[in-house]
Amino acid sequence: MTVNRRILLVRRPHGMPMADDFAIVEGPVPEPAEGEMLIRTLYLSVDPYMRGRMNDARSYVPPFALNEVVEGGVIGQVVASRHTAYRAGDIVVGTLGWADYNLSDGRGLRRLDPSAAPITAALGVLGMPGLTAYVGTLDIGRVQTGETFVVSAAAGAVGSVAGQIAKIHGCRVVGIAGSDEKCRWVTEELGFDAAVNYRAAGSLVAALREACPNGVDVYFDNVGGDVTDAVLPLLNDFARIALCGQIALYNLEKPDMGPRNWSYLLIHRATLQGFIVRDHAHRAGQAYADLARWIQEGRIRWREHIVEGLENTIDAFLGLFRGDNxxxxxxxxxxxA
Ligand SMILES: NC(=O)c1ccc[n+]([C@@H]2O[C@H](COP(=O)([O-])OP(=O)(O)OC[C@H]3O[C@@H](n4cnc5c(N)ncnc54)[C@H](OP(=O)(O)O)[C@@H]3O)[C@@H](O)[C@H]2O)c1
Incomplete structure (x- = not known):
């Protein structure tokens, strides 16, 4: 290939992002300078947090610059190297541009061993989402045997792994997801004890009450909004909420009202802790070792929803907010190669 396509953010989205907020531009494939390598993208990750970086707002990571390539998790193959530590053919993972090719000086990259695990796991269960699930469930949620663990966006990258980790630690695990197919997947294949389709449940509180007869000890929140409002009345005394994501709010044009039912946190002396995975990088070694072992033992399963073609990246990203995955x-x- 002699053309490099790059996806730029050309306008800050208001509400749900639109195709016109991005542009795909073509240019020549760049040449690595001394100390650099040229990496061909094999897989790229679209992640909900990237929506926040599209706003011009203070956060835990700086916003994407306008008219610059969007950056995210990428698995690539080195095609030309002038870097002493990498050779052509190496497979790497790191934060790189949404593009066919990227140059890198190696900072923030990790070499993958394709014989150890399918390489795509490095963007999922053995990558950032897996570490998020691990830290949120064990360090923030502090799950204990016999407790009831509820996770929203249960069939997603983070939620599906979080629920399985809680199950391994002896919890009753209840997922909340947006389709019957997702609910079947987490119960029949991942071993969750119950799942509730929040789009189909008439009263979500009633459906959750039935699924959680002993109340909720740990809530792993990926979505916020109405789903979380329905979980709070079920909290037990000294419950923990691992506040991981608020995807239901990311595209709101005005700040949302609520939650108004925080009195449940007071009554039940609950702890709510927001966390960002990058603050927990020191846990990565243990987390990936445990996750790899649980995968080998057949106790953790995962699934990928793969869209083909760089040109379909924006639609794949928007699909996260439609619940396509x-x-x-x-x-x-x-x-x-
Ligand atoms: N704190 C951290 O460091 C950290 C790290 C990684 C991810 N996160 C957060 O964790 C959450 C999950 O991330 P992920 O990468 O695993 O994504 P994901 O769950 O694989 O995909 C997003 C899912 O969110 C659900 N969703 C979308 N809009 C929704 C809405 N309005 N109400 C309820 N559910 C909605 C959809 O599933 P349904 O069909 O079930 O609606 C969709 O499939 C996100 O909020 C993300 O920002 C946080």
């Missing part, structure tokens, strides 16, 4: 949403850009 079961498991980790990825875009396949090229096959390894």
């Amino acid at each position: 079961i498991g980790k949403q990825l875009v396949k850009v090229a096959d390894p």
Whole structure:
């Protein structure tokens, strides 16, 4: 390939992002300078947090610059190297541009061993979402045997792994997801004890009450909004909420009202802790070792929702907000050489 396509953010979205907020531009494939390598994108990750970076707002990461390439998790193959530590053919993962090709000086990259695990796992269960699930369930949620653990966006990259980790630690695990197919997947294949389709449940509180006869000890919140409002009345005394994501709010044009039912946190002396995975990088070694072992033992399963073609990246990203994905949403850009 001699053309490099790059996806730029050209306008800050208001509400749900639109295709016109981005542009796909073509240019020549760049040449690595001394100390650099040229990496061909094989898979790229679209992640809900990237929506926040499209706003011009203070957050835990700086906003994407306008008219610059959008950056996210990428698995790529080194095609030319002037870097002493990497050779052509190496498969790497790191934060790179939504593009066919990227240059890198190696900072923030990790070499993958394709014989150890399917390479795509490095963007999912053995990557950032897996670490998020691990830290949120064990360090923030502090799950204990016999407790009831509820997770929203249960069939997504983070939620599906979080629920399985809680199950391994002896919890009753209840998922909340947006379709019957997702609910079937988490109960029949992942071993959750129950799942509630929040789009189909008449009263979500009533459906959750039935699924959680002993109340809720740990709530792993990926979505916020109405779903979380329905969980709070079920909290037990000294419950923990691991506040991981608020995807239901990311595209709101005005700040949302509520939650108004915080008195449940007071009554039940609950702890709500927001957390960002990058603050927990020191846990990565243990987390990936445990996750790899649980996968090998057949106690953790995962699934990927793969869209083909760099040109379909924006639609794949928007699909996260429509709930298109079961498991980790990825875009396949090229096959390894
Ligand atoms: N704190 C951290 O460091 C950290 C790290 C990674 C991810 N996160 C957060 O964790 C959450 C999950 O991320 P992920 O990568 O695993 O994504 P994901 O769950 O694989 O995909 C997003 C899912 O969210 C659900 N969703 C979308 N809009 C919704 C709405 N309005 N109400 C309820 N559910 C909605 C959809 O599933 P349904 O069909 O079930 O609606 C969709 O499939 C996100 O909020 C993300 O920002 C946080």
